[in-house]
Amino acid sequence: MADIQGSPAPGTNDTTHDGPTGPTGPGQPLRTETIAPGVFAFIQGDGSWGWSNAGLVASRGEALLVDTFYTLPLTRRLRAAVAEAAPDARVTTVVNTHLNGDHCHGNQLFPDAEIITSDANAAGIDHEVPPALYPQLQQNPPAGPAGEYFTHHFGHFDFSGIEFTPPTRTFRDRLDLRVGDLDVELLNVGPAHTGGDVVVHVPEASTVFLGDILFQDDHPVVWAGPVLAWADACDRLIATGARTFVPGHGRLAGPADLARFRDYLRHVHEEAARAAAAGVPLATAARAIPLDAYADWPLSERVVATVAAVYREVGAPAPAAPLELLTMMAEIAAERGARPSGSGRLPHQGRATHEDAREPGAARGDTAE
């Protein structure tokens, strides 16, 4: 259970699944954390690009899974971890917090489950990167920093076989469910990270699964905004009184972590709005915003997406398309000489194994579990 400082202690029956997951090298481990009886988090590695988390609420033979993973091999490994955590439960419901691929590409591996998300997420599906584009970009990356960045962060995922499997049920603002003996509240707190971000509150466990409303120890990616609405959503979630927040990426969090993240959003908004009002071009503003207070977070190039969201809000010129924003991030990362975490490195939870040490190209596909 989480302590009152909001730094949850690991559960007693935690397990780690190691193993390679992609065609070009080793992947990151998957760790199961027990938050409360029947309530689990599945944490992937350091939470860098594509290494997302999932959650499980299981009671009386039923289970609700919060998000699937980026690829089929990763989701098979998740399925094995779910079976280990709750051997008597059947996943009857999958909730997609949003429809970025790292939270829904594995939906097809739960063919009997009802798949739930918000109306706004379902309506925004046309803005997502289609699964088939990833292998194309792996084979033919764009020239220059954009291609290098893509290959560095996304080249090691095995995107084969993904058939996008859309949600089967949607809701607007709130949906109350019961899983066995546990009440579960689905809340649409978007638009924020995307158009209709869903969080999953389990009051009895004092836990909220946040999806990408929280990037723990990392600069967030803002695909939608408004940025201040995202910050307000953080306040609303802190006000639930929950002690444990499961981020979409990174380690388990508490209220203090969510507050620090909210402050980051407000800080970047203030700086970006001032720059936009002064007529500073987006690319210049993104490079100049002071981020010293967050120097411990990698992937600082992502700030350009946050600044772009603020610029769009105030009517200043800025792109919205994910690939355009990724290109701008890549250029900044190249200037900063950033070769940040990702692709098989584990700065926070180093646990060397035979699998982690395998040669690039020695992937064993989906047998990681």
Ligand SMILES: [Zn+2]
């Ligand atoms: Zn994500």
